[in-house]
Amino acid sequence: MTEKRIYTKPTIIRHTVGVMNKYGRPPATVPMNRLVGYEVKELAAKYGSPLFVLNVQELREKYRDMTRAFKTRYPKAHIAYSYKTNYMKAVCSILHQEGAWAEVVSGFEYDIAKNLNVDGTKIIFNGPYKTRDELIRAFTEGSMVNIDNYDEMQLIEDIAEEMDKVLEVGIRVNMDLNNPPWHKFGFNMEAGHAFEAVKRAQASGKLKVVGLHIHAGTYIDDVSIYSKAAQGLVDFYTYIKAQLGVNLKYWDMGGGYASHNTLNWAWAPAEQTCPTYDQYAETICPILMNGPFSANNAPKLFIEPGRALVDEPISLITSVAAQKRLPSGARGIVLDAGMNILSSVQWYSYNFQTGQDSGFMVEDTVIYGGLCMNIDVLRQSASVPPVRRGDLLVIPHVGAYNISQSWQFIYLRPAVIAIDGGEIHVIKKAETREYVQEFEDVPDKFK
Amino acid sequence: MSGIFNSEVTISDSGFLFDHGTGLTYSLNETGQFIFTKMKEEVHANKMLELIMEEFDINEETARKDIDDFYRQLKEAGLID
Ligand SMILES: Cc1ncc(COP(=O)(O)O)c(C=O)c1O
Numbered sequence: 001m002t003e004k005r006i007y008t009k010p011t012i013i014r015h016t017v018g019v020m021n022k023y024g025r026p027p028a029t030v031p032m033n034r035l036v037g038y039e040v041k042e043l044a045a046k047y048g049s050p051l052f053v054l055n056v057q058e059l060r061e062k063y064r065d066m067t068r069a070f071k072t073r074y075p076k077a078h079i080a081y082s083y084k085t086n087y088m089k090a091v092c093s094i095l096h097q098e099g100a101w102a103e104v105v106s107g108f109e110y111d112i113a114k115n116l117n118v119d120g121t122k123i124i125f126n127g128p129y130k131t132r133d134e135l136i137r138a139f140t141e142g143s144m145v146n147i148d149n150y151d152e153m154q155l156i157e158d159i160a161e162e163m164d165k166v167l168e169v170g171i172r173v174n175m176d177l178n179n180p181p182w183h184k185f186g187f188n189m190e191a192g193h194a195f196e197a198v199k200r201a202q203a204s205g206k207l208k209v210v211g212l213h214i215h216a217g218t219y220i221d222d223v224s225i226y227s228k229a230a231q232g233l234v235d236f237y238t239y240i241k242a243q244l245g246v247n248l249k250y251w252d253m254g255g256g257y258a259s260h261n262t263l264n265w266a267w268a269p270a271e272q273t274c275p276t277y278d279q280y281a282e283t284i285c286p287i288l289m290n291g292p293f294s295a296n297n298a299p300k301l302f303i304e305p306g307r308a309l310v311d312e313p314i315s316l317i318t319s320v321a322a323q324k325r326l327p328s329g330a331r332g333i334v335l336d337a338g339m340n341i342l343s344s345v346q347w348y349s350y351n352f353q354t355g356q357d358s359g360f361m362v363e364d365t366v367i368y369g370g371l372c373m374n375i376d377v378l379r380q381s382a383s384v385p386p387v388r389r390g391d392l393l394v395i396p397h398v399g400a401y402n403i404s405q406s407w408q409f410i411y412l413r414p415a416v417i418a419i420d421g422g423e424i425h426v427i428k429k430a431e432t433r434e435y436v437q438e439f440e441d442v443p444d445k446f447k
Numbered sequence: 448m449s450g451i452f453n454s455e456v457t458i459s460d461s462g463f464l465f466d467h468g469t470g471l472t473y474s475l476n477e478t479g480q481f482i483f484t485k486m487k488e489e490v491h492a493n494k495m496l497e498l499i500m501e502e503f504d505i506n507e508e509t510a511r512k513d514i515d516d517f518y519r520q521l522k523e524a525g526l527i528d
Contacts, residue, residue, distance in 0.1 A: 004501075004502065004503055004504040005477070005502055005503050005504065006503070006504060007478060007499075007503035007504055007505035007510075008476055008477065008478050009478065009513045009516075010475075010476065010478040010479040010481075010482050010513055010514065010516075010517040011475070011476050011478075011479050011517070011520070012464070012473050012474070012475050012479050012483075012517070012520050012521065012524065012526075013473060013474050014471060014472075014473050014524060323516075325516075325519055325520070325523065329523045329524075361474055361476050386476075388509075388513075
């Protein structure tokens with residue numbers, strides 16, 4: 001008997017004119033059969049699908065590279081990792097091993113940091129709502145607290161009174177940098193509120209302003225926003241130093257640095273538009289170095305990156321549950337992962353790469369999540385080669401926000417594994433029904 | 448006219464297909480090309496499954512589903528009725 005030919009699913013694809021779409025040329029679908037040295041198929045078979053996979057070495061390298069970019073230009077620069085982006089214990093712990101401080105925005109996040117043995121003096125406590133008890137704990141443990149509003153300032157003055165000491169604080173400011181401007185947080189500079197806030201704190205006799213904080217937005221790929229923010233801080237510091245005798249111990253440029261993911265409304269892929277760490281640092285540091293101080297008493301510079309560190313080192317393995325033809329003629333595929341574990345599809349047009357060898361004839365495909373909800377669409381149109389039920393797809397760069405913002409809905413949430421030096425560690429087990437219902441109860445009379 | 452097709456179609460060895468009726472062009476992969484050539488030879492749908500399984504390394508269930516799907520794609524493209 002003669003050898004049979006290797007089979008691939010029969011396909012016919014119409015050639016379209018004008019190969020450029022709004023994202024530029026559609027990327028060739030490169031199969032991603034291996035992740036961090038392991039067969040994608042093997043990982044899914046052993047740990048289930050969907051499955052989040054962290055490349056530990058890549059995370060470490062990103063931290064080191066970003067630190068290098070800033071420290072070489074501003075020696076007293078330091079990263080305070082924005083916990084909300086992904087506060088899985090193992091992720092935070094790896095970054096702390098590398099030397100990161102913690103940036104937290106709630107008592108819960110503060111507690112995660114303390115539980116990982118982060119020293120209070122290495123925690124920056126931000127956010128518009130901090131409770132009295134949380135503030136007392138933060139001041140007692142020596143954390144940096146950036147004040148968001150006057151109610152909070154009043155509360156902290158009361159705490160200072162109780163503790164019978166002058167408390168050092170930072171002031172969060174905002175500026176008209178982007179459109180729409182981020183006015184929700186802190187005190188506005190242009191309207192004079194920021195100056196009033198510093199003045200009031202200094203005059204209270206209970207507070208001493210030692211920090212300025214700005215966080216201008218998220219996924220800011222236009223570096224000119226950072227140069228305006230940095231110049232704004234320098235001008236403001238110069239002014240409050242002269243007027244109110246303020247001496248800063250730190251200034252904090254916040255987060256917002258972009259990662260290699262293409263925004264839904266972007267005209268070019270992120271690979272072409274996303275600034276490098278060096279470009280961000282080169283924009284920010286020289287401006288701040290021109291601040292009103294001599295080189296040896298420069299304030300510490302904090303940056304609070306989130307997505308720029310953790311987005312890229314994590315991928316999601318997912319499998320095809322079904323394929324269909326839509327009335328429009330377009331192909332649709334349904335995956336076993338939905339927007340409940342990929343909330344960032346609101347912002348990002350993720351790449352979907354096959355996890356096994358497949359034909360090269362890609363076709364525009366609507367990618368549906370597996371939730372029984374009409375809105376669960378992961379991508380309106382992506383170039384995907386022929387796949388069938390059970391085939392694996394890999395979505396790279398999903399580490400920021402998706403896990404911390406995931407919701408348990410309809411399905412149990414999947415496991416997260418970390419691959420490091422050829423070893424696989426389960427850093428979060430897949431949920432079970434028992435886990436999800438642990439805190440629930442049915443009183444006897446309802447039975 | 449080649450019977451089953453709505454207008455004249457020509458296909459190259461590399462799987463490049465030209466529809467003379469509409470002027471549209473398509474690409475077929477190896478398996479698609481095989482089916483298409485057999486269709487031009489007026490092989491009937493029920494015979495197609497047998498031929499595919501003789502030629503390719505594939506089980507019956509998958510092949511049947513895939514052939515159905517392929518015919519559906521041809522219909523949607525307006526190449527057959
Ligand atoms: C105060 C603060 N710092 C840092 C971040 C991290 O932002 P990103 O992930 O865009 O770097 C955030 C996110 O919203 C934030 O609110």
